[in-house]
Amino acid sequence: MTEKPGDPMPDFRLPDPRLVTRTMAEVAERSQRIVGDFLKRQAETDANPDPLNIGGAFMEMTSRLMANPAKLMEAQLGFWQDYITLWSHTARRMMGGDPGPVIEEPRGDRRFKDDAWRENEVFDFIRQSYLLAARYFTTAVNSADGLDEKTAQKVDFYTRQFVDAMSPANFVLTNPEVLRRTAETGGTNLLKGLSNLLADLERGKGKLRIRMTDDSKFRVGENIAVTPGQVVFQNDLMQLIQYNPTTETVLKRPLVIFPPWINKFYILDLRPKNSFIRWAVDQGHTVFVASWVNPDESLADKGFDDYMREGVLAALDAIEAATGEREVNAIGYCLGGTLLATTLAHMAARRDNRIKSATYFVTLTDFEKPGELGVFIDEEQLTALEGKMDKRGFLDGREMATTFNMLRANDLIWSFVVNNYLMGQDPFPFDLLYWNDDSTRMPAKMHSFYLRRMYQQNDLIKPNVLELLGTKIDLRKIKVPTYMISTREDHIAPWKSTYRGTQIYGGKVRFVLAASGHIAGVVNPPDSGKYSHWINEDLPPDPEAWLAGATELAGSWWPDWHRWASAMDNTQVPARKPGDGQLKPIEAAPGSYVRVMAVD
Structure with a gap:
C-alpha cells in the first residue's frame, strides 16, 4: 500500500510475539502490585464518592434546564442543523467538491495538528462532529437560568473537562496519528504505552501520576538551580x-x-x-x-x-x-x-x-x-480537604498539582496521555515540566x-x-x-x-x-x-x-x-x-x- 498525504495507515507490521509475551507477563506481575497498593490506600482513606461536590451542581443544572425546555430544544435544533450541514459537506468532499468547514477548533488548539485531520474526509468528519458536539454540550449547560455564579462556574468547568476527555484525539481508533504509528510499529507503540501506563500507576502507588518529562535528565543543583x-x-x-x-x-x-x-x-x-x-x-x-x-x-x-x-x-x-x-x-x-x-x-x-x-x-x-x-472552593470541598489534612498534617502536593493541571487539561493531561500511552513515546526532557512535577506539601493550618x-x-x-x-x-x-x-x-x-x-x-x-x-x-x-x-x-x-x-x-x-x-x-x-x-x-x-x- 502506498502512503498518501493524510493517509493514516501505511503498511501494517505484525508485532513480535516474543515481545508481546514478555510484556503481558510483566503487565500481570506489575498490575497485581498496583492493585495491592491501591486497595491499601483506599483502606487508609475515607472513600467519598463525590469529594468535589460535582453531583449536586449537575442535578441543580438539570432541574433548571427541565424547567425551561425551550432553550434546550433550541440548542438541540441548532446542533442537528449543523450536523446535517456537516454530512452534506462531507458527501460533497467525497465526490470531489471542496466545501468549507462547518466549524473549526479554537486558535492554538494543538489536538488536531496532524494533516490527516483535514486532508482525510473521514477524520475531518470525526473532528468536526466532535467540535459540534462539544459546542452543543457547553451551550446547553450554559443556558440553564437561575444558577448561582459558583454552581454555574462548576458546571461549566466540569462539562469542559468531560468534553476534553472525549476528544477523538484521545482514542486509538479515531486518532490518525496514533493509527499511523500503530501500523508502522506493528502495535509495539501500544505495548510500550501500556508499560508507560503501569509505570505511572506505580509512581502514584495505585493512582495515575502521569510522567510529563524525562526526569532522569535533571538534577537540582547540577543542571537546574545552579546560580552560585x-x-x-x-x-x-x-x-x-x-x-x-x-x-x-x-x-x-x-x-x-x-x-x-x-x-x-x-x-x-x-x-x-x-x-x-x-x-x-x-x-x-x-x-x-x-x-x-x-x-x-x-x-x-x-x-x-x-x-x-x-x-x-x-x-x-x-x-x-x-x-x-x-x-x-x-x-x-x-x-x-x-x-x-x-x-x-x-x-x-x-x-x-x-x-x-x-x-x-x-x-x-x-x-x-x-x-x-474558585471551582474548588466551596464549603463541602473545604470540609473534605480539611478532613484529609487533619489526618496527615499536610496537603499532599500531588493533589495540588492535579488541580492546577486540570486548569489546562488538554496541554497538561491529555497531550501526555496521547504521547505516552497511545504513541508509546517517552516524554521530552523539559526543565519547566520537571519543576511542575516537583510538588510541595502544605501545612494543614x-x-x-x-x-x-x-x-x-x-x-x-x-x-x-x-x-x-x-x-x-x-x-x-x-x-x-x-x-x-x-x-x-x-x-x-x-x-x-x-x-x-x-x-x-x-x-x-x-x-x-x-x-x-x-x-x-x-x-x-x-x-x-x-x-x-x-x-x-x-x-x-x-x-x-x-x-x-x-x-x-x-x-x-x-x-x-x-x-x-x-x-x-x-x-x-x-x-x-x-x-x-x-x-x-x-x-x-x-x-x-x-x-x-x-x-x-
Whole structure:
C-alpha cells in the first residue's frame, strides 16, 4: 500500500510475539502490585464518592434546564442543523467538491495538528462532529437560568473537562496519528504505552501520576538551580540563599525574593539562560531568595502568621546581619506576593519601613474573582480537604498539582496521555515540566487559613478584618512604591483580578501586563525575544480601560522592572559576597530544603 498525504495507515507490521509475551507477563506481575497498593490506600482513606461536590451542581443544572425546555430544544435544533450541514459537506468532499468547514477548533488548539485531520474526509468528519458536539454540550449547560455564579462556574468547568476527555484525539481508533504509528510499529507503540501506563500507576502507588518529562535528565543543583550562592540562614520554614555577585559594584539596597511555597523557588532559576535570579545578579542586585521547606506532619500547626514571622520578617533580620543594610527591595511571586502584601500591611501598622519597594509577580490580594480555581472552593470541598489534612498534617502536593493541571487539561493531561500511552513515546526532557512535577506539601493550618479566609471569605481585602501577629491587617496602609506584573493568559491569578490591587495600595503603583501565562509570562528573559508586554501610566478602576489605553512593547518586561527598581536608589557599593557579614555560609546553593521531594 502506498502512503498518501493524510493517509493514516501505511503498511501494517505484525508485532513480535516474543515481545508481546514478555510484556503481558510483566503487565500481570506489575498490575497485581498496583492493585495491592491501591486497595491499601483506599483502606487508609475515607472513600467519598463525590469529594468535589460535582453531583449536586449537575442535578441543580438539570432541574433548571427541565424547567425551561425551550432553550434546550433550541440548542438541540441548532446542533442537528449543523450536523446535517456537516454530512452534506462531507458527501460533497467525497465526490470531489471542496466545501468549507462547518466549524473549526479554537486558535492554538494543538489536538488536531496532524494533516490527516483535514486532508482525510473521514477524520475531518470525526473532528468536526466532535467540535459540534462539544459546542452543543457547553451551550446547553450554559443556558440553564437561575444558577448561582459558583454552581454555574462548576458546571461549566466540569462539562469542559468531560468534553476534553472525549476528544477523538484521545482514542486509538479515531486518532490518525496514533493509527499511523500503530501500523508502522506493528502495535509495539501500544505495548510500550501500556508499560508507560503501569509505570505511572506505580509512581502514584495505585493512582495515575502521569510522567510529563524525562526526569532522569535533571538534577537540582547540577543542571537546574545552579546560580552560585550560599545558604546563609535557616529556620523551620525556610533557607535564605545569598547569591554570589558577578559585578564589581552592586546596588546598595539588597533584593529579596519570596516565591510561593506551593511550588519550589527554582522556577526563577531553571537554567542560566532563563534564570531571573542570575539575570538580576548580573544587573548588580545583591539577591536573596527564600527557599521554603517541604513540610511534613511535624509542621502541621504552622500558620500563615508563622510564614510572616519566620519568612519575611526573619529574612529582613538576616539580610541586615549579612550585609549591614536595613533597607531592601522585595519581590513576591503568587502566594509569596500575597504573603508580602500581608506582611507589609503588618509592618505599616508597626511603623516598620525596612521594605522600600514591593514587586508582585502575578499576585492576588482581592480574591472575589479568583478565576477557575474558585471551582474548588466551596464549603463541602473545604470540609473534605480539611478532613484529609487533619489526618496527615499536610496537603499532599500531588493533589495540588492535579488541580492546577486540570486548569489546562488538554496541554497538561491529555497531550501526555496521547504521547505516552497511545504513541508509546517517552516524554521530552523539559526543565519547566520537571519543576511542575516537583510538588510541595502544605501545612494543614496554613492551607486551611489561606483557602477559607482569603479565597472563600476574601478577608484580606477587608480593612482590619484579619488579625495576624497581633496586628489588624489593612492593605491600604501600604505606602511603598509598588510594581505589579500580571500575565494576560493566567489561569491561576487572572490579570483582571490582580489588577484590583492597583486601587488598593496607598503608594505609587506601576502595573505591567505581559503576554502568555502564569509561568511563561514571568520567566521570559530578554534574550529569548518572546512575548510582548503592555504599559500604561494611568490606572483607571476598570482593567479593560487600562488595556485599551496601554502601549504594547516587544519582548520581556524584565528591563522595565530593573529600570524602575534602580531608579529609586542607584547608589553603588562594593560587591558583597556570602559570608562577608555576620552570617557565615551554611551550605552551597540551592541548599537542602529544595531537594526534599513530596514523595520522600
